[in-house]
Amino acid sequence: MAYESDCWYAMIDEGQITEPVVQNDSSSSSKMNFHLEFSFQTIKYWVNYDDNSQLLMEDLGPSTSRFTWVDFGAVYEDLEQHLLTNLANYGSQKFKDDVVDAIIRHAHTIACTDEKKRSLVINIRRFLIYFVDGTSLDSWLNDGPNMEPASMDAIISLPKKEMDYKDNGDEVESCMVCLEEIDAGLVVTTLPCSHIFHDFCISEWLKRSHYCPICRFEMPIAQ
Structure with missing residues (x-):
């Protein structure tokens, strides 16, 4: 990962x-x-x-x-x-x-x-900054340059919403692309795998790689 x-x-x-x-x-x-x-x-x-x-x-x-x-x-x-x-x-x-x-x-x-x-x-x-498992660095570097971007249609169609938090002590979520907390009121995008990111962050990520940066769920690529 x-x-x-x-x-x-x-x-x-x-x-x-x-x-x-x-x-x-x-x-x-x-x-x-x-x-x-x-x-x-x-x-x-x-x-x-x-x-x-x-x-x-x-x-x-x-x-x-x-x-x-x-x-x-x-x-x-x-x-x-x-x-x-x-x-x-x-x-x-x-x-x-x-x-x-x-x-x-x-x-x-x-x-x-x-x-x-x-x-x-x-x-x-x-x-x-690429955060990787040191034992698999060589493998990741060999795969990285061959990553295909997600299709623009797939990126545009992803659901967006304003982030909100309930007063129930839930842990604040972080965007795993920029590593910053997702503040209430910011626009977030949800991938089909249910992982949530800042809208801008995940859009830029998917323009380079069609994989979810957390679980490597594969988004559609341009045909």
């Missing part, structure tokens, strides 16, 4: 950008014009689920970068849309919104305090 946790992390650095980009913007002299590098990397960990402190294997994926110039003197809504295009394929919408807001606030702060610093590196890291 194995299950996966998918976490996104962002850090804004005022350090040296790795590669220069030719500046063609006529507003390059503006104190609000910044050179940005978006650096992306996926980091995978395999951890023994019987002992969460035991790291079985680590895989640092290649780091890729995207460069752009941004005039932070523009209207907030325009800045937001421009920055979001650089984060289109990374993380949830809330994660991207939070990163964009942090970038804008950081740029405005240093523009007012230091006229020499006009570059930012936005490090985006995706951490994939």
Whole structure:
């Protein structure tokens, strides 16, 4: 048995950008014009689920970068849309919104305090943590890349509801994809095997694997 946790992390650095980009913007002299590098990397960990402190294997994926110039003197809504295009394929919408807001606030702060610093590196890291039985790690790794996603029709048709808890002392359920508690009022999805997950979490999981992350119940795959 194995299950996966998918976490996104962002850090804004005022350090040296790795590669220069030719500046063609006529507003390059503006104190609000910044050179940005978006650096992306996926980091995978395999951890023994019987002992969460035991790291079985680590895989640092290649780091890729995207460069752009941004005039932070523009209207907030325009800045937001421009920055979001650089984060289109990374993380949830809330994660991207939070990163964009942090970038804008950081740029405005240093523009007012230091006229020499006009570059930012936005490090985006995706951490994939696979909790597996250490004795079957090799077998799981061999099977993992061959996993087929569930069909989109099957994913869309899964029943959804708002999570509610009764005042009877029942144990709070956790989503075994993100490993976080499922708070009352959040939308959950139930698989045919009766296991419950955050709606977003299980949807993203099933786009990669048609197996239930808890019991390996098989969802229909695309024909």
